[in-house]
Amino acid sequence: MKYIAKVEVSLKPGHSDPEGETTRASLVELxxxxxxxxxxxxxxxxxEAASIEEAKRKVEEMCRRLLANPVKDDYTINIEEAE
Amino acid sequence: MKYIAKVEVSLKPGHSDPEGETTRASLVELxxxxxxxxxxxxxxxxxEAASIEEAKRKVEEMCRRLLANPVKDDYTINIEEAE
Structure with missing residues (x-):
């Protein structure tokens, strides 16, 4: 089965966000x-995964190993079957 | 009133996504x-906006002027009142 996972990686609250700050300054200037x-x-x-549970487990692992930095990032995962 | 706008900017279908491709290759390697x-x-x-309609209008404008590139990006906007 094929699945689509949507993973959102965001900075933990309190961590500074230089890109967000630059964007804010540009918008204020406008x-x-x-x-x-x-x-x-x-x-x-x-x-590809055998079940939605396996897909979820794999994507959790991907987040921990590659996609998110545990020191500064939070992440959320949403999974659904691919059409 | 204060509003929170969540703007997702993604590449239009068909446009190449080098960052996505690099991430895919790293995940396949793992x-x-x-x-x-x-x-x-x-x-x-x-x-800050007087109404949700005004907030939406302003955020649409921000997307066109700064946040999205009309040649290669699509965007979606979700707005709600800030708590």
Whole structure:
């Protein structure tokens, strides 16, 4: 079976987000009343697995091993069957 | 009123995604059965507006002027009242 995993990797609260801060400053310069911007990254992963549980377990492992930095990142995983 | 806008900027289908391709290759090297990876970016924007309609209009404008490249990017916007 094929599954699509949507993994959102974001900075833990309290960690500074230089890209978000730069974006905020640019938007303020364009006169938008923006108070805060935080940037995160989404990976849409098409993978093969025997079941949705196995897909979830594999994607958790990918996050720990490659996609997220445990010191500074949080992540959320959503998985569904690929059409 | 304060609103939180969640803007997801992703590459249009057909545009090559070098970061996604590199991530896919790294995951395959770690023996994960991954066929495709696409990377997109999410901006969480805290802004001031008189109504949710005005917030939406402003965020649409921000996307066109700064956050998305009309040649290669698609974007989606979700807005809710900030707590």
């Amino acid at each position: 006169n938008y009343p923006v108070e805060d911007v935080r940037v995160s990254k989404v990976y849409k992963i098409l993978l | 023996n994960y059965p991954v066929e495709d990876v696409r990377v997109s970016k999410v901006y969480k924007i805290l802004l």
